[in-house]
Amino acid sequence: MSVELADSPFPAADDVAIARQPIHDRWTRVVGYELLFRGTSDRADFDEERATASVIAETFTGIGVGAVVGRRPAHVRVSRRFLLELHAFALPADRVVLEVDASDADDAAVRAVLERLAEEEYRISLVCDPHGAVPPPPITRLADSIKLDVGSMSPDELTNCAGRYGDATSTLIAAGVDTPELLRRCRALGFHGFQGFFFCTPDLVHTHVPPTTRLNELRSLAGLYSQTISFEEFERIITRDVGLSYRLLVYLNSAFFNLPRHVASVREALMMLGMRAVRRWAALIALSGDEDKPGELTVTALLRGRMCELIGRHRPAANAGADAFFTVGLFSVMDAILDAPLEQVLDALPLTEETRVALLERSGPMGEALAAVVAYERGDLAAVERILPGLPVTELYLAAVHWADAACGALDEGGSDAEDEDADAPQVSGEDDGADAPPSSTGD
Structure with a gap:
């Protein structure tokens, strides 16, 4: 018996691709997502700004913004034209943060629109040049936050801009x-929000030894991927790890799976779902067991796994099924989970050569699928089209987001309530500067 969650019927965005990037607070909790919109058409008469405005409106009114960002606010970069044509007022004030280029806000007509938006309690984030001058108070007072792209700055430049802009806002976001x-440098300098891919990058400077329970689960995971494992040995590996078997059964009995009856044992789960499905979910549970890691890392693992799987269904490989594509996506963040080089991590797992090559070299059908997924995450649509020409990647991405969020929600129901609490946080804020220090895994 196979278990699937029906993919949401998202409409195709023919000329504009949609992706999301998480914004974390000082404790690496997700407090919002920036929605990224990229034009995909090369037609001479293509109006990217108008097409993007249509897709923004469709996201909030047609698709439903909750399907893309859940209960968290959506940060949306809006242009001068978008503001002057008053499209912003069609968006729900309680679900959106409008990101406005500070140079546009200096325009009197744009400033008048921003003043109206502020009066109607829209949240505004000024996107500023970290090397430039701080906007004057008449502009900064309209904004709830200021965002700076700090990715290419030297330590001295970062310190300088943090000091200058920190005095102009109560909430400073580093992109x-x-x-x-x-992340550690920005946090030490007083930034309150953080956007980027630090959470799925291994920390090879501040490594930590996983707890014994985590090591046991990872050893169990290695055994499950043996090419010659029998049904009985598969069952024994899971049941002798009490923590893993308990968490697996709680997860399988959640509403996400909607099974026809309660599953009371690992053997019953294997009989009902099969070894492949149980291996998939046991792997997820083993990989998501580190409380010191951001919850978004698990979301990313699932999103990549699902999107790779959907690509594998559209473009099957001769020697690998869709479940193998899922494994490649899921395991692509193992280096970040364990803070160790990926090759070293994979040496402990008896994976097929095709899977290893896909993960380490991004080659072969599964490796190309993973490369396309990562490129899409980062908005590199040219690379996506080069690797997977003609594939409806935006539709696959949105379906994978919907599925991954639901799967992680079920995982949270069976474990900690931390992510549910995080989901209620309305926005990144600078009000908690005096609170306890963040977790040590990403601290100083």
Whole structure:
């Protein structure tokens, strides 16, 4: 018996691709998602701004913004034209943060629109040049936050801009934070929000030894991927790890799976779902067991796994099924989970050569699928089209987001309530500066 969650019937965005990037607070909790819109048409008469405006409106009114960002606010970069044509007023004030280029806000007509938006309690985030001058108070007072792209700055430049802009706002957001080391520097300098791919990058400077329970689960995971494992041995590996078997059964009995009856044992789960399905979910549970890691890392693992799987269904490989594509996506963040080089991590797992090559070299059908997924995450649509020409990648991405969020929600129901609490946080804020220090895994 196979278990699937029906993919949401998202409409195709023919000329504009949609992706999301998480924004974390100082404790690496997700407090919002920036929605990224990229034009995909090369037609001479293509109006990217108008097409993007249509897709923004469709996201909030047609698709439903909750299907893309859940209960968290959506940060949307809006242009001068978008503001002057008053499209912003069609968006729900309680679900959106309008990101406005500070140079546009200096225009009197745009400023008048921003003043109206502020009066109607829309949240505004000024996107500023970290090397430039701080906007004057008549502009900064309209904004709830200021965002700076700090990815290419030197330590001295970062310190300088943090001091200058920190005095102009109560909430300072750093974008382009792609490494744990840069996260630590920004946090020490007083930034309140952080956007970038630091959470799925291994921290090879501040490594930590996983707890014994985590090591046991990872050893169990290695055994499950043996090419010669029998049904009985598969069952024994899971049942002798009490923590893994308990969490697996709680998860399988959640509403996400909607099974016809309660599953009371690992053997019953294997009989009902099969070894492949149980291996998939046991792997997820083993990989998501580190409380010191951001919850978004698990979401990313599932999103990549599902999107790779959907690509594998559209473009099957001769020697690998869709479940193998899922494994490649899921395991692509193992280096970040364990803070160790990926090759070293994979040496402990008896994976097929095709899977290893896909993960380490991004080659072969599964590796190309993973490369396309990662490129899409980062908005590199040219690379996506080069790797997977003609594939409806945006539709696959949105379906994978919907599925991954539902799967993680079920995982949270069976474990900690931390992510549910995080989901209620309305926005990144600078009000908690005096609170306890963040978790040590990403701290100083």
